[in-house]
Amino acid sequence: MKTKSIVIAVMVAFTGVLAQAKNSDDSIYQLKSSWTRQDGKKVSLSSLRGSFVVLAMIYTSCEGACPLIVKDLKKIERAIPAERKSLVRFALVSFDTERDTAAKLKEYASAQALDPSRWSLYRGSETSVRELAMVLGLKYRQDAGGDFEHSNQITLLDPDGRIAVQLSGLKQDPAPLLTAIRK
């Protein structure tokens, strides 16, 4: 009797594992949203598949936290060992669907001296921006003056688009993120 229930328990547990495995897909590249890059090209986020992606959400007219996020990202870029650099891309996604046009993003990229071979900036519809924030677990709201209050967050996506590491807050120690890239 005891053996029987153990067998059943194991079977149930195993079926559970199988059922979970079937649905287990945490890649954010499942999102079907379409984005415009700073060069004006229409792309999906899955165009980043295959690289480690260091991703943050900002807006270019932001005077508070965003320049600090970009500064943190640049620091990460410098800290990546030379032989791993080609495996990593940097992505900035704008909250500001109205003001941040592709041209504006391009201007921002050059003002910030972001290497275009490694950095991409994206704009999308309000729905796409909201949905991306949802999968990243990031909070934001636009105030009546048009500015955005937002969580400060840096996400590392693995080459399949799964969230590997998230740093919350400014000036966080990037060590966990760098370790993940070195693996």
Next chain:
Amino acid sequence: MRKWLWAAAVFSSQMVHVPTGSYPSFYRPKPKESSRSERKTQVEAFSIDRTPVTRAEFLSFVKHYPEWRRSRAKSLFVDSHYLKDWRSDLDPGREGRASPIAWVSWFAAKAYCESKHEALPSTDQWEYVAFDQGRSKEQITKEALDWYGTPQSSKPPPAVGCKKPNGFGVFDLFGLVWEWTSDFNSAIVDDGESNAFCGNASVGVVDPSDYVGFMRRSFRSSLKAKYTAGSLGFRCVKGKQ
């Protein structure tokens, strides 16, 4: 036949028109914002479901959109409790077909509304409808408090549309389920100085005595988009987001 049934289900969940208006702002404007925006949040006209989406309606949806069946929905979009009170993929059980659907994630709710060329209400739209132009304000607060304070049962909530509608003709904003909003993740910004909750208490909000408003915001802020819960459903809107 199936197509017809689907159309009938869609027809039965009629929407009501909500005119342009405003409701008292929850957050206080920052000094640099224009004084015009103070204390009132403007909302443009839209239509909203009279009642929360029911289990029967959600069943029609998953029949037509297999990717949202319990066994197929992907882990990026739903947690492991998705539709957990259903017997199987296409069997919500005999009871409670007219009860609000629960155990659905924000992604599933959004997909449902989009399948009808509709959307989830924004938090402003939902709050505007719930404020009901200040009609029976005390009654609303009391109802909300009574319900928020009632422990949840494990059974599906009662059927939709049985109680009195509010002044807009909208049913069940309180008393059955909490509801997803398209931008529920705008509730709190957790590391800014203008935080309405922790740290500087109620400095950023207009009416610190709006206790039920606080409860809704803090409930929303505790959610993640793939979460599901037995007391969390949704309804859809049409019109400007």
